[in-house]
Amino acid sequence: MSHPTHPVTDRLPGIESVLVALLAGVAGVAGSFAVAAFTPAFIAGPIAGFMARTLPGALITFSIVVLGDVGSQLNVLLAVGLSTTVFAVAALLGQAVGQRTAYPIAGVVAAATAALISVGITAAPTASVVAGVATGTVVLLSDLGRSQPVSSLTSRASDLSAGRRRLLAAVASAASLGIGGYVLGSQQSTQVSPPTFEGIQPWAAPEVEPLLAEAAEKSLDVSGLEPLVSDRFYEVDINSTDPTLDAASWSLTVTGTVDRELSYSYEDILAMEVDHQFVSLRCVGEALNGKKMDNALWTGVSIMDLVEPAGLPEGCCVMLRAADGFYEEFPLSALQDGFLAIGMNGGPLPRGHGYPARALIPGHWGEINVKWLTEIEILEAEQDGYWEERGWHGTGPVNTVAKLHVINTLDDGRKQVGGHAYAGVRGIDRVEVSTDGGDTWVDATLSDPLPGADVWRQWTHTYDPPEGEHEVVVRATDGTGALQPEAKSSPFPSGPSGWVTKTVR
Ligand SMILES: Nc1nc2c(c(=O)[nH]1)N[C@H]1C(S)=C(S)[C@@H](COP(=O)(O)O)O[C@H]1N2
């Protein structure tokens, strides 16, 4: 029997240190999540945002268009992985320092480093300290695990078991901190509770309920079809975490080439005359028959009521800027009917949709409907917005679309198809359906129009299906009499177009 000259344990400490560091990293991320949940104070939030901002435009476009929601989920996963690595580096540093001194300070160094890096990234002290402590705890416990008395430090067997003890301590502490942090973070409510100034809640005005009831009443009775006021309104953000703004300290400024710059508080807006409008939104980056088109009842004020008192000279354009670092520019003329929404479907604006306030620019692609709005800047010359810098042309009016989302087989064997049609402020006049691949067309039944200049409509059609496979095609005619173009184009760069087609069996 010959023993290897270099015992395997020689290289184990390196691997163990890395494993311990990664486990400490997991604990750190969990600690951050425990306090911050999915807000920008969570370490992975700014990292995901940074990646979205710095990755090449083509990659982001690919992720939006091809991967869709999976793309943003991947981005979040990647950000969580990077966050783990960041804390792991702090843990490695702690261990390295610990090895060079006689004192068990590895955990303290790891904790302090992790907290410092985290606060640098998130600017959120509490979540960073908790993340640091969680990271340091795993390093500290693994250190204690190692320094348990062992009979002979030179023996290979006890070296191994010391290494195992160390790893075991790290696994156990990382698992409990990880699960604990995850549970704590998941329980956090990310709902907003807007400050009530003398109980003013404009979104709960008496007109709101009847309007919502009207939308419910006008919604077609087609199983599986999203009602006229969407049950689940889509969300598209440059970051994976929504800003947590405090309405009481939020302000909206009007700046740029105006006579005098102005600043409005949330209270100022609440005191203004509000209006309730149905407005539909559609993302320029969605697939032709995608799910990023929705409608809601919004409560808010006219944007021109905010801008005009600043004194408007001849500006060409406007740049809307937001608390998440997003900005979009478009012609001043489009601002004329702009709406600043502070409420949605009878409640305050949800965080995910821009709390405390967002812009709604009728008829235009979703991207210029800037959420978490903080500044309206009047410009003298054109500039690119966030997405235009990345190659998109998404600031103009929406394309006309008729989507096909529902194919039902009724009890009597007939087929029922349905979807939504939208053409921005041009409105929808007509939707036609073909069940023979486009040879013959019939008019679909349309939902009665909602009040509002920028609303979608539902359509449905019921027919006796032919034997076997057949092709259903849908096309809309907008309020100007223009038929939706048949030619298909991809979403990039100026939105999808073409007739939606589906094979039905
Ligand atoms: N501040 C901010 N506003 C934003 C975005 C964003 O990432 N940040 N995304 C835009 C895009 S691309 C779209 S399609 C709409 C989507 O609005 P929703 O998330 O309320 O559906 O918001 C727009 N406003």
Ligand SMILES: [Mo]
């Ligand atoms: Mo969008």
